[in-house]
Amino acid sequence: MNTLIRPIFIFFFCVVASTAFGQETIIKGKVTDANSGDPIPFVNVLFKGTNIGTTTDFDGNYLLKTNSPNDTLLASYIGYKPRTKVITKGISQTVNFQLEEEVTNLQEVVVLAGENPAFEVLRKVVRNKKNNDKRRLTAYEYDTYTKIEVDVDNMSEKFRERRLIQKITQVLDSVERIAGEDGKPILPIFITESVSKLYYRDNPNSKFEKILHSKINGLGVEDGTTVTQLVGSSFQEYNFYQNWLNIVEKEFVSPIADGWRLYYDYDLVDSLFVGEHYCYRLDFFPRSPQDLAFTGSMWITRDGYALKQIDVNIGKGANLNFIEKIRIQQELEPTADGAWLPVKNRVLIDVSELTSNSAGMLAKFYTSNKNFVVNKPYDVAFYERPIQLDERARLNQNDETVWDTLRHEPLSETERNVYKMIDTLRNIPVIRTYTDIIKIAVDGYFGIGKKIEIGPYPDLISYNNIEGVRVMPGFRTTYAFSKKWTFGGQVGYGFIDEKYKYSVYAKQVLSTRRWTTWSIRSRSDLGRLGFDDEAVGGNALLLASQRWGFFRRGFYFDETRVDFQRELFKGFNQRIAVRYASFDPAFNFGYYENPEDIVNSPIGSMYTTSEVILESRYARDEVFLQDDNQRLSLGTIRWPVLTLRYTRGIKNFAGSDFDYNKLRFSFEKGTRLGILGTGKLRATAEYVFEPLPYTLLGLHLGNQTPIFTPLTFNLMDYGEFVSDRYVTAQYNHHFEGLLLNRMPLLRKLKWRFVGTANMVYGSMSQESQNLIVQNTDPSNEILPPGQLSLRKPYVELGYGIENIFKFFRIDFIHRLSYLDGPEVRKFGVFGTVQLTL
Incomplete structure (x- = not known):
């Protein structure tokens, strides 16, 4: 090679090589649960075999930048199977993960000579409860956004072969696309969003939620006034500083309860920054799998020993019926007074299938809170009604332009598709028929049009020694007939005593x-x-x-x-x-x-x-x-x-x-x-x-x-x-x-x-x-x-x-x-x- 060309070639090669090796690799993405489609917070995402990595935020998102990666990205979190994906070096790219749950026995906590180091952290958490618990505040208020979705999941092949399901095959094809490349198909049946203002005061203990906007879409939901109040943020609030939490009408012991050592084993896993707070990560497990206790992880701040974030699960081992899993995730921030309030909550309830030929159900709740005001109570009369639905709450429920300004975070593409799928399902005749049957079974009345209902069916026929066979059909009016008046009645006849019976009533709501x-x-x-x-x-x-x-x-x-x-x-x-x-x-x-x-x-x-x-x-x-x-x-x-x-x-x-x-x-x-x-x-x-x-x-x-x-x-x-x-x-x-x-x-x-x-x-x-x-x-x-x-x-x-x-x-x-x-x-x-x- 020419002596002049050789140095030029070597110089050119070094420049190209240094440019290639020095090019920054930027990776962003989202980690979600393959079963539910929900985002998974607190997941470790790092380059395999290195310490280069990050943790997903509460919405499952992560961002990773580096100049010296390898080509394999690893996502891992307790309770899930780790997942790796190959990435391309030197470019910006999006890499999403869908993690599957890992069914394992509870982790065995090994305590060496000396005291478990987690115990000292727990003692300090309990000592500082009075400073960090939101119940110490004389009052607080905030803006809250709530989103609830209910889906059918775990649809087996036998379930899909049913005549009813075959009639909605076209919708199920869309479900496959919504599930994602690694996710399991789900069939959405209900989704709702609400924006409200929540107020609390101590002495007397009072809470008031005013629902300002609501958006409801679901099978069998017509008026939705009662449903709107049920799905407000008041029913999605959990305070782990309480010794016992009431969940699905059961009492679960908190992992930071005063008597924590009686119910849980702990493992001090790590210490790291979570946002601006340096935290200890503690994993915990119930001493008895059948107890109403949690398995999970929590992050405790080193400064003040406050609960920064927590991720808990209740598995099928707990003494609960029909529940495959309950998962609660919460992120908290300190207020000006020092007490901590939740800024984001996510709750998932996985209802198991009753038989091998049926499907299960997922209920997913998400709340986001902001604009906190503390220690400024209103008069006691202000809190008289625990829940109030604003008269204009549902005026703009179908206006997406308005809702894009109301939501604390935008809907994902999957969630937008859920709305479309439910609209499709509601228009399938067989779905409308089955919806009516379920309403009759629960309510006892059958609708004739929108204004009159026939029933109740338990009173329709009976038998006793005085009347013999007795029949007594009846009716009642609905809200569509009148929002202030309700009328109803029954007429019956006994075939032995040969007597007619009747009952008629009228009721008016004056205020x-x-x-x-x-x-x-x-x-x-x-x-x-x-x-x-x-x-x-x-x-x-x-x-x-x-x-x-x-x-x-x-x-x-x-x-x-x-x-x-x-x-x-x-x-x-x-x-x-x-x-x-x-x-x-x-x-x-x-x-x-x-x-x-x-x-x-x-x-x-x-x-x-x-x-x-x-x-x-x-x-x-x-x-x-x-x-x-x-x-x-x-x-x-x-x-x-x-x-x-x-x-x-x-x-x-x-x-x-x-x-x-x-x-x-x-x-x-x-x-x-x-x-x-x-x-x-x-x-x-x-x-x-x-x-x-x-x-x-x-x-x-x-x-x-x-x-x-x-x-x-x-x-x-x-x-x-x-x-x-x-x-x-x-x-x-x-x-x-x-x-x-x-x-x-x-x-x-x-x-x-x-x-x-x-x-x-x-x-x-x-x-x-x-x-x-x-x-x-x-x-x-x-x-x-x-x-x-x-x-x-x-x-x-x-x-x-x-x-x-x-x-x-x-x-x-x-x-x-x-x-x-x-x-x-x-x-x-x-x-x-x-x-x-």
């Missing part, structure tokens, strides 16, 4: 701000003495079941009732009612109309009553979902429900036969005892001031069916005991696997132990006893009631197993007092079907 309604109801029907349909409330199956079987003390009645109720202030409701009723027994019944002269007293059997009822009800932290013409209670959180009722019977008003006064007080409270489970206590006390026929006194609610119900005394017959002064207490406790989880041969069955205790302490005054006709003629068969003694309460104790094959509960009840008599049931076995998680 939704301070919930105010009035209603009128008139009915003529057959009742069962000892069964109070008002006491069992909305238990439709129990109401329908009491129409069946043998009526020992049946009676016909006509009733007209007018009710007015108003919420005077948050949690306090006042009700006024006027009630007229007649009583016509279908059994031999009599009372002395003049007990002072029994020999000459006429004996009455039929009578009428006219009553005025005043009722005050206080439930301090009760949460309601409020629609245009109805309100649904979700129960209270910490405080009991207290009810005081006064009843005044007025003689000679509308033909009434009696003058009397009654006073009743009731108490109801749920209990959450952490590892000991949950329970519910109901207590009632009543005093009747004047002597009355026993059919107007306190008839303790018995149960002559084989179906267990916590509302009744299960070994007491209908109308067996009557009192005019009494106190009752009923307690039902769910141990949630506390005992059976510790038994090696039983814990795989996931059975749960339950216990019950029922008591009545009361009596009947001598004056009321004097009204009872003595049965001197055996052929008359007048049935006097049993009487309790103040010296001896009626007591039932029970124990049982629930969650048998996930659906069944069996209770064994012992009656401990009032055991005399040949027909007394001293012991009983009761069963029921229940759907619990």
Whole structure:
């Protein structure tokens, strides 16, 4: 080679080589779950065999720049199979990962000589809780964006071969494309977004969420007013600084609970910067796989020992039904006061398939919070309604231009396709048919058009010894008929007694701000003495079941009732009612109309009553979902429900036969005892001031069916005991696997132990006893009631197993007092079907 050319060639080669080797490699991408399609935060993405790497943010995104990479990129995270991809050096490129879950046994924590170094971190976390917990703030508020998606997943080949699924094959083809190159196909059925303002204040503890905008698209969702309130951020909030977190109505122990060492093993894995905060990463695992505890990782700041971010899982080993997995991810930031508030939350609930031929379901929740304001509380009256839907909330729900400005982050292309797919599904005729069938099964009514519904189907047909076969169809109006008025009615006929029955009602909502309604109801029907349909409330199956079987003390009645109720202030409701009723027994019944002269007293059997009822009800932290013409209670959180009722019977008003006064007080409270489970206590006390026929006194609610119900005394017959002064207490406790989880041969069955205790302490005054006709003629068969003694309460104790094959509960009840008599049931076995998680 020419001596002049050689140096030029060498110089040119070095320049090219140095340019090539010095070219920066820029890689960006997203890491998602192959099953759910959700982004995975906190994933380690690095060049294989090097320390050059980064971690994905809360939305699964990463960005990596380097001048000296190798050609293999590795993505790895606890609970997932690691994944590698080949990259091209020296250019900018996008590399996405879809990671599959790895089914492994819980990691074994090996502690060498000396104390586990994670323990000191945990002790400091607990000591600093009072400084970092958001509950220390006197008030806070922020803007929040919520997104919820529900999908069908785990669609097996047999599931796809079903006739219904074959009819939507075209949609399923689109699902394959949405899943991505490595993802599993999912079928979206519901997606919603909402933008709201959330306010909280302490002392008194109050929360208020105002939903400003909402966008709903899903199968079977029409009006969506109630759904919009259910999907607000108020129901997607979890605070790990609490010792126990209530998730799907179960109590889970936090990994930073005060008693953390009793429930978890820990491993101090790493220390690293997360944003601007230097953090310790701790992995944790439940000591017992069946316990309601988490597996996961958390990042604790070195400065202040605050929870910076956390990623927890509840696996199929936990004592839960129908749940494959629950995953919660949370990222927090400090406020000006020092307490930390969540800025992003992601929750995934994976519902397992019920059979090998069915599919599963995914529910995905995401919230983003910003614009925090702390320690500036409003007046208490500001928080009166826990959830309020702005009148304009759904005005712009289909305007994508508006929603692009409202979202905290833009929708991904996959999420935009979800909206299109749901619109396609809703227009398939067979989907509309199946949606209607499901609504009938859940609601009990079948829609005829949009304004009228037929039902309820549990009342359609029944059989008992007095009526024989009984049919009773009915109807009710919907919100489309009127947003203020509701009308309904039923007409029935018994083929043995050959009597018609009916029930008609009307209800008007006068105010939704301070919930105010009035209603009128008139009915003529057959009742069962000892069964109070008002006491069992909305238990439709129990109401329908009491129409069946043998009526020992049946009676016909006509009733007209007018009710007015108003919420005077948050949690306090006042009700006024006027009630007229007649009583016509279908059994031999009599009372002395003049007990002072029994020999000459006429004996009455039929009578009428006219009553005025005043009722005050206080439930301090009760949460309601409020629609245009109805309100649904979700129960209270910490405080009991207290009810005081006064009843005044007025003689000679509308033909009434009696003058009397009654006073009743009731108490109801749920209990959450952490590892000991949950329970519910109901207590009632009543005093009747004047002597009355026993059919107007306190008839303790018995149960002559084989179906267990916590509302009744299960070994007491209908109308067996009557009192005019009494106190009752009923307690039902769910141990949630506390005992059976510790038994090696039983814990795989996931059975749960339950216990019950029922008591009545009361009596009947001598004056009321004097009204009872003595049965001197055996052929008359007048049935006097049993009487309790103040010296001896009626007591039932029970124990049982629930969650048998996930659906069944069996209770064994012992009656401990009032055991005399040949027909007394001293012991009983009761069963029921229940759907619990």
